[in-house]
Amino acid sequence: MIVNTLGERVKMVRKRNKLTQVDFAKILGISQSNLSEIESGKSKPSIDVLISLITQFEIDLQWLLLSEVTSCKTEIAKDEMELIRSYRKLQDIAKEEVLDFVNLKLARYRRK
Known part of the structure; x- marks a missing residue:
């Protein structure tokens, strides 16, 4: 289109x-x-x-x-958009913690 x-x-x-x-x-x-x-x-x-x-x-x-x-x-799903909005509200140190957590989760699931 x-x-x-x-x-x-x-x-x-x-x-x-x-x-x-x-x-x-x-x-x-x-x-x-x-x-x-x-x-x-x-x-x-x-x-x-x-x-x-x-x-x-x-x-x-x-x-x-x-x-x-x-x-x-x-397209981005509504829950993904909510994650983006929430992430943007965090302070830089908290953003780093979120990224660390996500990377930890990814590493765990890759091992399975």
Whole structure:
């Protein structure tokens, strides 16, 4: 599916992940009104917002900017989004502890 504008592609990502403008804007670190302007084509997203989109939602940059790839790579489940939101609220030391815990769990499951 080809979507003509950057704003339409941003909106497509949001809708495919079943997020409201408010929730999607929070994830991207922008206001809901800024997101609305981006989706309607009234303004362009900042580099930071573009980076957040491609990393958090595993979006192909070429598709996002130029609509030259067929679609978004994957969708993020609601529980995964909640993990991301919670992780972002942690202090750096707590984030390190979370990563250590995840790595420990991965190591245990690899041994089985």
